[in-house]
Amino acid sequence: MITISSKKRRSEFAEKLKEIGGESMSLCYQCGQCSATCPMSFAMDIPPRQIIHLVQLGLEQEIATSKTMWVCASCFECSARCPRGVDIAKIMEVLRLMTLRKSIDHVKLSDIPQDRLAELPQIALVSCLRKLTA
């Protein structure tokens, strides 16, 4: 069970999140357009709509253990279609940065086989490293 309190909503986590790009989260009225339009939601443990709700409630732990922001492909379909103007793609990035800025990489190049590295185009490697490593 999750206990919601005003203390949580004013947490350091929520304040930091708002400060670096999450201010639009308060506009969300939970319609679920983002989850419906997301091409990666089939692979997410928590769909985008619920992530935004967790963000609104400042539930840091629940978000931190989710895979969702690491599966996001930054395609901007959610942000483009949101009827309330919530920049969901930007909030996903901010959530990634909350981890990456502790110098925790989500992807390690050393885990990828050499022949695979040689095969992948630069555009794939650079964008992956920019989005998923510190």
Next chain:
Amino acid sequence: MRISYYPGCTLKTKSKNLEDSALASMAALGVELVELQRWNCCGTVYSLADDDLVHHLAPLRNLIRAKEEGNSKVVTLCAFCYNTLQRANLLVRNDPEKRKTINSFMDEEEDYEGEVEVVHLLQVLRDDVGWEKLYEQIKLPLKGLKLAPYYGCTLLRPEEAAIDHVEQPTILLELLQTLGAEVVDFPAAAKCCGSYQIVSNPEFVVDCASNILSSALRCGAEVLVTSCPLCDFNLSQMQGELAHRDSEFREMPILYFTQLLALSLGLGPEACRFDLNYIDPRPLLKSKGLLNEKHVTAAKG
């Protein structure tokens, strides 16, 4: 006409077919794309966090180089580069406070205020060359070839960077119709291919590719047309896995719009560079009678 050209990293290596076909086609249309004398990787993706300004320096430095060389406009072929350069440019143009901070980061460069205009080659074809002028130059109409125009993400989103209507784009459709092809509109034309998830989660990208390709196939497409090297790689490479999953899966070549442009302008194999595509489109093009003698001779040699 001369336009300053920013290639980006992938066009010099894995996507030579995009660059070669674009430069040759534009030369045939009387447009010289002049590569910037000095450029660096744009970073491929635009940084979204409000306090992450340092990552905007890479794309902006390219625009500063363009300005230093006296250009008012810079064209890109890669959809990712287009998006990153365009958004960084709009940021410095529209946000005076961030512009000031960004400029103070750069010691050697003159202050930049977003003076250079960033465009994608599709916009040059539509707005500077024009469909009617282009139509007059077509030597080999792509008659009978069923093409699915695939936009992906970065040409259309977010709206401030879109080269066309976000939900109802027609620019690629108009180009392919001008080339004489039969254009197949399909519902997944702006769906994401899975992008950089190909590195860490390729199994998810298989599903993205499956949705896009099966949507195009069901609508009758024979070729998917793109402007993005990452879409090209993901949608081509995943087809092996899809064929493995489903014995009835039919391979579909992915082509850059510039390769079809080169073909219809009557240019040879050195311009079209079909030899570099992950899935060889030549058997299909030959069956449609669209490979001219130059292509057939080169293939024999």
